[in-house]
Amino acid sequence: MAAPKQSSGKSQFFRIALILALNAAAVFALWRIWPRGAGAAGGGDVQAATSRPARVVDELPKGPPPLDSAVRNRLDRDLRAIVAQWVEEARKQSKNKVHQGNAAVALHVREVGSGQASDIALGSDRLMRPASNLKLVTTAAALALLGPDWSFRTRFDASGPIVEGVLRGNLVVRAGGDPLYDSNANGDVEHLLAPVVDALVAQGVRVIAGDLVLDEGTFQAPAPAPQWPDAGQHWAEYCALAGGFSANRGCLTALVNPGSVGGPARVTIFPREHGLAVNLGVRTEAKGKLDVQCGAKPSGVLVRGSVPSGSDTFVASFSHPEPVELFGQALGGALARRGIVVQGRLRRERNAPAQSALAVLETPLERVLAPINADSTNAAADQLFLATAQAVVGQGTRAAGAQATQLALQRLGVPTDGLAQVDGSGLSRANQVTARQIVALVEKVLTQDGRSARLFLDSLAVAGERGTLDDRMKDAPVRGRVRAKTGFIAGTSSLSGVAETLDGRRFAFSILVNYPDVGGLNPSVWKPMQDALCRRLVETKP
DSSP states (O other): OOOOOOOOHHHHHHHHHHHHHHHHHHHHHHHHHSOTTSSOTTTOOHHHHHHSOOOOGGGSOOOOSOOOHHHHHHHHHHHHHHHHHHHHHHHHHTTTSSOTTTOEEEEEEEETTSOGGGOEEESTTSOBOOGGGHHHHHHHHHHHHHOTTOEEEEEEEESSOEETTEEOSOEEEEOOOOOOOOTTTTTOOHHHHHHHHHHHHHTTOOEEOSOEEEEOTTOOOOOOOTTOOOGGGTTBGGGOOOOSOOSGGGEEEEEEEOOSTTSBOEEEEESSOOSSOEEEEEEEESSSOOEEEEEEETTEEEEEEEEETTOOOEEEEEEOSOHHHHHHHHHHHHHHHTTOEEOSOEEEESSOOOSEEEEEEEEETHHHHHHHHTSOOHHHHHHHHHHHHHHHTSOOSHHHHHHHHHHHHHHHTOOOTTOBOSSSSSOSTTOBBOHHHHHHHHHHHHHSOHHHHHHHHHTSEETTTBGGGTTSSOSTTTTTTEEEEEEEETTEEEEEEEEEOTTSOEEEEEEEEEOOOOTTHIIIIIHHHHHHHHHHHHTOOO
């Protein structure tokens, strides 16, 4: 065999150079993907770095480079001009009752990920009533403090042993603040209770010899928040109360279908058991307009009026006067339909004794975010506000909820000066926040934990497509490019969220309007102003 030829010095030089180049490329690639500060020789804590959850920021696509100052200044001028135009329109429509001197418009815009240097601010440090935009604070605080995988937990304990199918004692249910709500179920909650009822059946429980005890723990008793609407509105769905227990977010839902002409309509109420007397009086008419009134008081449920023959199912929700009792009644009915007999009575207690744990009913946080943000369900937001307080502070009260929110904003690095939160929904007129704080909060959620960012963004209403924005901004290019939370109470209109441009950049924005309570201005002035501002953001070009 011939001896191999030796490489020339020149070819050996190129081989060594190629190896060095490949090594350099590999080192650069590792440097690009290696987490900063993890296991560095200069004293990095390897265990601490690897025990933290990974930040999956790439779940949200990165936008183009930040706008240059000239484009940003032009955007600033255009946004201010839009605000001025619509404030003048408010003056005209209100016949000088609302004007520049008494209509406060706060606007704050930040290009996500570009820092405060890109901010556009118009009165954005003024404390304002946010209406339902406060739900962004409630949900963001819950995600920051509890994490995206947290669940409401309602524990079922036994105060005695189970002997031959008989629980010789009480079934004690520990409050977890769960709204127990499915927006697609027309008020029915039995399928939500089914997992825990199945668990009791699987353990052989057929009879509960004692009471069904609802232990409210540290949760405050359900009651209206300070500066809520007057008592004449407390029957409405948007005034439903929150507490340690709830079902169908503290509401009853009536389904009305026409019957034979001249006869009664068919009325079904969910949850099926609610503990109230029922007074039904809906008649079916050959023609005419649908006219149905619903409401509930401690004295009973009233559903009265008329429906035209051939009309579709009429669905209406209204608050139950006592959500804790509603939960207990719904649970009792679910147990009975599975053959579990409760020989005692339904009662409420705090710190009830028990011997053993039987089951836990869990509802993921993820399940309530869209009902809160996209559909603006007040009681679900208030339930989350109290549940976050209980989980973080140890008390399910409004004061503890405010304390938890302050902690969440501090953890996210959002200034808390002046912020006041007395409920989770924004229904109270005592709530105060700035547009700058909302924008900083939204941006922080979108740039922190990737799963939280995606859940938060997906929970928002979408322009022209979903939730409370389904009938707004339906035309191109805005449709589908604005995800936001709407808000309205008397004298307050708001819209805050994220607008995406045609080239993929994202703006976090907040528009808060406080004005004298003149009817009709929200749909005719403030909503069109908000839509125009969003359109200008979406159409921004470098």
